[in-house]
Amino acid sequence: MSPLIEITDPHILDGSAILIDVRGGADAHDRYLAGHLPKAVFAGLDADLASHPENAANGGRHPLPALEDFAATLARWGVMPDSHIIVYDDKAAAMGGARLWWMLRSIGHTNVQVINGGLKAATDAGIQLTTGEYQNAAVGTYPIAAEYTNTVDIEEVKKAAKDDNRVVIDVREGVRYQxxxxxxxLVAGHIPGAVNLFYSTSLSPEGKYLTSKALETLYKDTIGDVKPQNVIVHCGSGVTACHTLLGMEHAGITGPKLYVGSWSEWSRRDLPIATTEQ
Structure with missing residues (x-):
């Protein structure tokens, strides 16, 4: 199954899939209530897709929720292991849509796609949005996975950033990386040894992903001959990095891993920091 689905696909509106609208920010729920795709349930980036540690030095600003909590959230949304899930957000998948896609894939739920272009693609296509809350009937349970797969911790990143056979990609904007x-x-700069590839370079001016061929060229220019399973992607807090991981999957590059803690963890651990491009 392609990780992306075009807004013209009938499965988006025919009721055969579970639609999930992901929003981030303090006004996330208000924006959802003001207009979302018909029969789309609300997912809050902070409320549903992250836990809330007292200290971001241990896991970053958006650490993954406990597996039992995520399973309970999926059951509340009416998701079962065989459900076809279609996800979108209002930021071209960069602020939660791709994060939920990645989380589902990480626990083994493969039947999930992200709307290419997100909410903007829907409004550009003339789809009538609906207001207010929508909820699916909850299901009893969603099986709890053994672990989130394809993640690395800070110790692994320390090693990878010094290894010529591995690549650590920082997808934040260049001025933050530099x-x-x-x-x-709290601190500006980047992980020494990490390379920079701003996540938005994968998007067209309309806010859709580039073609799979163009994305393959873009990413391979960055990772070179390094095997995909030796690639680690991070951002500020483990959210927009998933946007790049989604793009890589669309380009046929499977196996890169997510450093969930990202810069928000690294920068709080009194570790070396670089401020010039490598």
Whole structure:
């Protein structure tokens, strides 16, 4: 199954799939209530797709929720292991849509797709949005997975960033990577040895992913001959990195891993920090 689905696909509106609208930010729920695809349930990036540690130095700003909590959330949304899930957000998958896709894939739920272009693609196509809350009938349980797969911890990143046979990709904007500015975390800069590939370079001016061929060229220019399973992707807090992981999957590059803690964890651990491009 392709990780992306076009807004013209009938499965989006014919009721055969579970639609999930992911929003981030303090006004996430208000934006959802003001307009979403028909029969789309609300998912909050902070409420549903992350846990809330007291100290971001241990796991970053958006650590993954406990597996039992995520399973309970899926059951509340009416998701079963064989459900076809279609996900979108209002930021071209960069603020939660791809994160939910990645989380589902990570626990073994493969029947999930992300709307290419997100909510904007829907409004550009003239689809009438609906307001208010929508909820599916909850199911009893969703099986709890043994683990989130394809993740690495901070110790693994330390090793990988020094290994010529591995690549650590930082998908934040160039000015954050270079240490010129840092609007969200405590210290500006990047992990020494990490390379920069701003996540939005994978998008067209309309906010859709580039073709799979164009994405393959883009990513392979960055990772070179390194095997996909030796690639680690991170961002500020493990959210927009999933946007790049989704793009890689669409390009046929399977196996890269997510550093969930990302810069928000690394920058709080009194570790080496670089401020110039490698």
């Amino acid at each position: 240490g010129i500015t840092e609007p969200l975390d």
